[in-house]
Amino acid sequence: MGSAWPLELRFDKKQGKLKLAYDDGFKGDIPFELLRVESPSAETRGHGGEMPPPPAGKKSVGVTSAQPVGRYAVCIEFDDGHATGLYTWPYLRELAADAKPRMKAYLDRLAEAGLSRD
Numbered sequence: 720m721g722s723a724w725p726l727e728l729r730f731d732k733k734q735g736k737l738k739l740a741y742d743d744g745f746k747g748d749i750p751f752e753l754l755r756v757e758s759p760s761a762e763t764r765g766h767g768g769e770m771p772p773p774p775a776g777k778k779s780v781g782v783t784s785a786q787p788v789g790r791y792a793v794c795i796e797f798d799d800g801h802a803t804g805l806y807t808w809p810y811l812r813e814l815a816a817d818a819k820p821r822m823k824a825y826l827d828r829l830a831e832a833g834l835s836r837d
Contacts, residue, residue, distance in 0.1 A: 725808050728793065730782050737782075739815050741808075747815025752836070755780045755797050756825050757814055758804035773828040778836035 727740040736748040756774045781798040788794050788805055796802035806814075814821065829836060 723808070723812060725811070728785070728811075730785065732781065735779075735781070737811070737815075739811060741812060745812060745816075747812070747818065749811070749814045749818055750822065751780050751782055751797070752777045753814065753818055753822050753825065754782070754795060754806070755799070755801060757821060758795075758801060759806060759810060760801070760804040772832045773825055773834065775829060775832075775834035776837060 723741040723743040723745060725739060726742050727738065729738045731738055731748075734748075735751045737751070737754060738746075738748045740746045755777050777799070782795055783798050784796045786794050786796075792805040792807045793811075794802060794805055826836070
């Protein structure tokens with residue numbers, strides 16, 4: 720799985736999803752909201768082992784730009800100003816493959832924290 724190479728990364732702003740296709744035949748998509756809340760950055764992962772509350776108010780988050788980082792990742796900038804996560808090709812594939820359970824887990828964390836997507 721880790722050696723598959725992306726053939727297509729398409730940001731579908733109308734549907735609010737990143738659509739992916741890999742050279743091994745895998746295809747999937749990731750809602751922008753999930754991309755944002757699962758950002759591989761210290762802001763969303765926590766500092767020093769402390770898990771921060773889930774990002775709230777990201778239901779309508781959009782993508783403003785994406786820049787390649789070497790040959791291994793992409794840096795995605797969101798319209799809320801977040802732009803510090805480097806999404807590797809294997810991580811994007813993992814997010815696409817697990818999008819539904821990850822979204823459910825995110826919604827559960829929001830509810831537990833008394834927060835909203837709006």
